[in-house]
Structure formats: C-alpha cells, structure tokens
Amino acid sequence: MVPFKILVLVCLAYVIFLFLVAFVVENRARQGRARWLRAPIVYTLSLSIYCTAWTFYGAVGYAARSGLEFLTIYLGPTLVFVGWWWVLRKLVRIGKAQRVTSIADLISSRYGKSNLLGVIVTLLAVAGTTPYIALQLQSISLSFAVFAAETRPGWALPGRDATALWVAGGLVIFTILFGTRNLDANEQHHGIVTAIAVEAVVKLVALLAVGIFVVWVLADGPRGVFDLIEATDVAEWRLQPGRWAGLTFLSAAAILCLPRMFQVMVVENADERHLATASWAFPLYLALMSLFVVPIAVVGLLTMPEGSNPDLFVLTLPLSAGRGDLAMLAFLGGFSSATSMVIVAAIALATMVSNHIVVPLWLRMARVAGEVAPAAGYAGDVRRLVLRARRASIAGVLALGYAYFHFTGGSSALAAIGLIAFVGVAQALPALIGGIFWRGASRNGAAVGLCLGFGIWIYALFLPSFGPDGVIPADVMINGPFGIGWLRPQALFGSEGMDPLLHALFWSLLLNSGAFCLVSIFSFPTPLERLQGAQFVNVFDRAGGTRGWAHGVAEAEDLLVMAQRILGGDAAQGFFHAEAAAQGKAGFLPDTTPEFIEALERRLSASVGAATAHAMVGQIVGGSMISVEDLMAVANETAQIMEYSSRLEAKSEELIRTARQLREANEKLTKLSVQKDAFLSQISHELRTPMTSIRAFSEILRDGADLPLADRHKYAGIIQEEAIRLTRLLDDLLDLSVLENGQVTLHSTSANLHDLIDSALRSAGATAAGRDFAILRDPASEHVGLTTDTDRLTQVFINLVSNARKYCDAAHPELRIRVTERGADVEVDFIDNGSGIGKENQALIFEKFARLTDQTRAGGAGLGLAICREVMSKLGGTIAYLPGQGGAAFRVRLPRRRILPRGGSVAPGAHGAGQGPVAAQG
C-alpha cells in the first residue's frame, strides 16, 4: 500500500533527479569533459525511447487481448537494426554530412531544399505525434488513478484531466529548460540524451523486476509459468499472416520515420560506429523488454478479477500482492517511458515547426512589413526568434497532445492509438527511402505522394478513430460520402472486410508510393534537386575517396546540365558532343573518364575560375563536400574576376573618354580649318582689292601718254592711297597676330585719362577744323589718373572714334564721350547718334573681318574691333557694345591701376597700327 502522498513525492524526487542528471551532463559537455557520455551504450539506451508507455504498459494489454501479435512492434525494429543497419548508417551519414536537424529537414533538403516538403512533413509529424503524446498523458493519468483507487477515502485526488494537465505542464518546463538552452548547429542535447538513457535503465529494471516477481513469486518459477500459459489461449498461434506482416512492416517503418526516433538515432548521434553496437544491443534491449510480457499477461488474466484493465497489469499485479515498493518501481518505469518519449518528441517537433513554419513565416512577414533589420543586428535577432519559436512550439505540441487526450476522453486502448500514429508517420517512408536510394526521385513526386498518403490516413484512419459519429458521421462511415460506396473511409475502392488499420496502411502507402514513383518519373528535377539527390544517394562514395563510375550516364547528364548553365547551351553541348566523339561515342554524353572530367574542369575554369569549377564538378562526380578552403578559393577567384572586370570597365570608360576627346579635337580642328579657309579667303580679298586698283591705274598711266595732267595726278593719288591701305592692312594683321599669340610687350605708364582722349581725338582727325562731326565731352569727369599701357589704350580710343566718324550716318553726326568711375575701374563710353548696329550683328562685330556694310572705303580691313578686344583683354579690361543708346555705343572698362606683365619680345609693328585713315592722310 503506497500512500498517494508518497507517490507524488517519489515522482517529484525522480524528476528532480533527472533534472540534475541533465544539468550536470549539460555543463560537463559544455566544458568538453563528457567523453564517456559519447559511449555506444548511451546511444543504444537513448534509442529506447521507442519503448514508450505504450510498450511498457500496453504490450501486456496487447498480449492479453491479441496474443503474440504484440511481438510485431518489436519485430519490425529488430529486423531493421539487424538486417537493415546499412540503411540506418546511410541515414546517419547523410544526417552528418548535410547537418540535418530533423526528418522534415532531411526530406526538404534532399528534394532541392524545398520548404513546401518541409512543411508537409512537419504537419504529418505533428498530426502523427499528437495522438502519441496524448497516449503518454493517458498512461500517466491512468497509472495515477490505479494508486488513487488504493488510497484511503478523503485524499483529494486530482481528476484524470488535471493529472494529465499537471504532467504536461511539467514536461513543457523540463523540455524548454534542456531542449532549448542553446542553438547548437548540430541540434544535439547531451543532457537530455543522458537523462533518457537513465530512464531507459529505470524502465528496463522496473519491467524486469515485475516480471521476475511475477514468474518466481506469483507463478512458482518458469515451469509454472509455462503451465499457466498452456492453460490460457494467449500463446495460441493465432497467426493472421496479413496482419503480422502489416504490423511488422509498420513498426519497421516507424523506427525510421518517427520524429523522435530520427532525433535520437540521426541527429543526436555522436559517432557513426555507435550504430554497430546498437545493431545488436538495441534488439537485445527490446527482447528483454518483451521477455516477461506474456507471463505478466497470463498471470494477470488468471489472478486478477474479471474486468480489470490488462493495460495496467504491470501495476496492479504487485499492488494486489501487497508489494507497494515494486508497484512504485513499475510506476516509475512507466513514468519514465512516457516522459522520455514526450520530451524527445517535443524537441524534434519543435525543431521542425520552428524551422519550417514559424521562422519562414516570420521572415516573410517581416519582409512584407519592411522590418528586416540591417545585417549587423540580424543574426542575433533571428537567433532569439528561433529560440522563442522553439519554446512556443514545444508548448504548442504538448498543448495539442493534451487537447487530443482531453477530447478523445482517453477511452481507446493504448495500442490502438499507437498504431494509428505509426501509420501516420509511415507516410514519410517512400519519400525518405526513395530520396536516399533513387536519384530519379523528385520534389513533385514526394509532395504528391506525401499529400495523398497523408490525406488517406486522415480520412480512413485518424478521423474514424474518434469513434462512430465522432468527426465523421456514422452515415458516411456506412454508406460513404454522398452515398458513394467506394469512398467509404474503411472500405476504400470496394475493399470490403479488411482490418481498418491494415486497410488504411495499405491504401495510403500504396497510393503514396505509386504517386511518388509516377510523378517522379514524369517530372523533371531542378538542377539543385539533382545536385542534392546525388549527394544523398552517393553519400558513401565520397567518404571512400574512390571515384565510382557506376553512375556514368547520370553523372554525364548532370555535368551537361551544369555546364549548360555556365557555358550556355550551344557551347556546352558542342563541348560534350566533341568529347563524346573523341571517345568514339555518338550523342552528347561521353563517359565520365578522368580525362574528360579534367577537360571539363579546364573548360569551366575559364568561365568561373579553377576553384569554383573544381568544386562544382567535384560536387557531381566525386560527391565531395565543399570545404572551407574550397569556399575561400572560390571567393578569392570571384574577387579576382570582379577586380579584372572592374579594370576592364575602367579601361573601356577611358577608351570612351579618349574617343570623345578625339572626336571633340577633330571637330575643333575641322572648325578651325573652316575658319582658316574663311580667313585666308578674306585676307585674299582684302589684299587683292587695293592691288586691283593699283594695277588698273598703273596700266592706265603706262599706256595713256595722252592723259590730261589732272587725271594723271588723280590716278597716281589713287595708287598711293591704295598702297597705304595695303600697308595698313598688313600692319593690322601683324598686330592682331602678335596680340593673339600673346607675344606683345606692354609698357605701364601713368597718365591722365583726359589727355589720352585728347590725343586719340587728335589722331583720329576728329578735331580737325571744318569737320562736320561734333564731339560732346565732360572734361571734369575725365580727370582720372591711370596706370596702364597708355599707348595701347589710346589705340583703342582712336579705333572707336574713327569708327564713329566712318559709320555714323546721322545728318549732323556727333559723338558723346562719357567717363564713369566704378570702384577700382573706370568706364569710358563712346556713343554716336547714328542708326547703330542691329541686334543680330552686335555679337559679330568683334570678330575678324566683321565688316557689316559696304563702306569699306571708310575703314580698314575690319580688324579694328578685333584688335581692340585683344588689347583690352591684355590690359585686364573689356570692351563691349552697349545696346539701347540710340546710336552705336561702345563701353571700354579697365582697372585704373594695372601693373602689366612684361612680355619677352618686342612685337614688330605693334605701335602706330590701326590708327585710322587720318594717320594715312597725315
């Protein structure tokens, strides 16, 4: 008789003990002092989470109800571990090579990192595991109830639901504490694995103890037990071959596909060699666990009162024999079985849910909301998010399990719930096995197969498990939906009379695998899928270091696919064709001989660099992993290629710039050439015109002996005048050339502006008596002291006065001279009262030969204003046309004090040039 109080205390103590074990081991592992933990025996014991409360309690009930059939749930795993250990080895090897974190991750990764598949497998796992967790909660609350029944009245026993709730809450805390302490890259949890190993020992010891007690105390030793067995029909060989085969297959599939089994077997595996130990030790563990199942069932059936729950014989037999301590040990064994399963399952499911559902969703929402943090804070942010997602998922998974337990009322037999869950998770089998053994398996095939199998499982097994009229109406169960007979959930396609479990297993897996194969065959995998597929299927090739050429054609095809992406379709096909021809083969697929691989690598390295090419070819041919060194080399190469291309870019920019400069220079030269032609043409005209008069009149004089004297004088005068005009033109040209070439020498002298204007007017003949040309001045304003090249300045004034005198077309021409001081500058305006210069010509007048009218006789060669502009620029001033003054108006502006740079050479003819016709007349 065990008081309930003590039971609870023992439970708490046991849990605290597990806490301590997990805590100590976790710390030691972090300090790197936990080598002994990585022993094969710990690995083997951790595999025992296969044996849940269902095995611990339910196997006895199973045997009591169905005889030896319970053996099938041990038979499947044993067959896998003994006969199929190489499948497990492949799974473990792939898990390590690909850093797989869960079965969903493995399948998603195998099929081109498809998150769709990850989500499907995750949902499948959640749906398949939820009943199983409910099963554990149910077993714990049932076992509590056993003790409660034995308790004195007056004890406040919590209801069954409440027990389950308390247990679920405690498990959430434990799992979160040890399952999400850190985000390890390998997702390994040393503390938890060790705690589970301890629990494995506890449940084995408990079951063996109960068995020994039953056999040697209750039943007088083995011989007595055999007699009892003979007396009942438990051991009668009621063999149903279909059911046996189906259930064996089912449990074999489960050991591969159950998320928690995958977690301990693949993810938590520390060393591949541990599998070798496990391949015999785990079946041995299973054998020990099943050793006393039949004796306990038989003794229970014979000695316990009619109507007792055979699922609880493990507890009730010692209790009824008054052995409370043994019952307590059995209780702890069952408690261990249940908790270890729930903890590992919750961790495995949480990893899947957070990696495949929560985090992708959060990232997408964050991207939509534009909240994605800058890269620096991003990693830490995601880390926190992932941890939080894990914790929430753990709580969510257990909440689901509790909800299932609550709503199904915990009525079904333990074994039935377990088998339903097995069929659910077994749906991942085709995608899993196909994925690691068949290169042709494609993402679409896996997706369609999984969905079909999942759907049929839900429709034909999971929903009906809630009982008649539970979820599916009884009418549908009997007559099919809408009265369609062949769609009846438990008689699909007219398969009447099958066991519902086998029925669902058969149809779901048949359609699942069928669809998987067919769609895989008829759909074309993406390059990433092909690469991943090769890595998974050929996982052992790379380790041996030998290059197996067994998959020659497939490899050549993959290489061609890859080469096409890099070289382009035509180039790649051409290369493969040529190589095949060189090997004496037709078509595009040469044998993947080392020579060919080398040639391909060389060819690819021209495009992507040697390291990249090697890594890519190695990925397909050698199945080799890309090492960090490879990646560094690839990055190096990429950097070099980028640098080279940026150099090229710079070069081509430079070329473009040079070309533009050349073009501009050429345009300038062309323009200059046109200008030169125009200038020469002008010079020719300006020289030939006076020469024409000179020649014509000199011929007249030569030939005309009879000419009157007056005419002779007149013509000789014209000849002289034109000769002077010629000389002046040449002087102007030389002057301008000197000014333009900057060879002019300037002489700074100081003078009064008034005197300079006087001098200019005198030189221009504007003051000569009898001239009808009025000069208007304001002498007071003109007394401004200037320091500049006064000779040159006077030359400019003379030009302007002469121009006014020549071109002013007023009846009474007058010229106004206005002087204004502006700061350090002085302005001298020359304004006449003629018709002025049209707007369109104002910009032209300072150009060479910009003679606007026909009055050539009145002026020079049209170089005057051009010379003025050059002079003023040399003096640090300007000359400009002043529009809107009534007549032609020019403004000269210059600094009052100007220390002029002295040029080197004295230009010939620099002085006395351009001084107008008056100089000639003088």
Place this chain on the structure above:
Amino acid sequence: MPWGEGMPEKGKQVLLIEDEPHIVEAIRFILTRDGWGVEAHADGADAIEVIQRLAPDVLILDVMLPGRSGYEILQDLRADAATARLPVLMLTARGQDRDRDLAQRYGVSRFMTKPFSNLDVLTSVRELSGG
C-alpha cells in the same frame, strides 16, 4: 598691246556692279575710252532691278557685294528668260578654284580674278558682246 583695235558699234552698254569706287573708276575709264557706254551700281540688293531697267549688252559683276552676293544675282538672272542669255563677266578678289567652279555652275559667261589686266577686261567685254 594698246587697245583701240576693233572698236565696238556705238551705243553698246556695259553695266558694272561693283562696290569698290576705285575699281569702278578704272573700269569705267578703260571701257569709255573704247567707246562703251558704262553704267555703274554699287549695291547688290537692288542689282536685278537695275539690270532689268538698263538692259545692258554686257554685265560685269563683282562677287562680294553689300546686300547680296554676285552668285545669287547670277542665279536669278539665269532663271529669268529675259536675262538668261545676258553675257556676264564675273570679277572677284576671291580667286580660288572653288569660286570659279561655283560661278561656272551658275552659268557665268566668263570669270576673272582681281587684280586683272586692263586689256583682258576689254577683250573679254568685246568678245562677250560680239558672241
């Protein structure tokens, strides 16, 4: 060679379109002494009207004229049936080949560059009026 051989018939008229007064004076002297009637005009802008009004036997045309170029005037003359066959002696100080080609294309009768020989001008005018 002195001029005076083969005097033209009395009353033959030469129109001279030229803006350089000294050149006008020289040509007028040369042709008048040979018995030609000489009219001169210095502006290009209204040259066509003057030509049509005076209807000369020979036209002497400068290229660089104020208002309008000699080439333009020549084109107009050749386009008009009344003056299409008028003998035109073109004088220019821009004596490049390009200018000569341009004048030929526009239908000049004879092309001379400045400075010219007085006898050449006289001979040309005589030949043009005779042809």
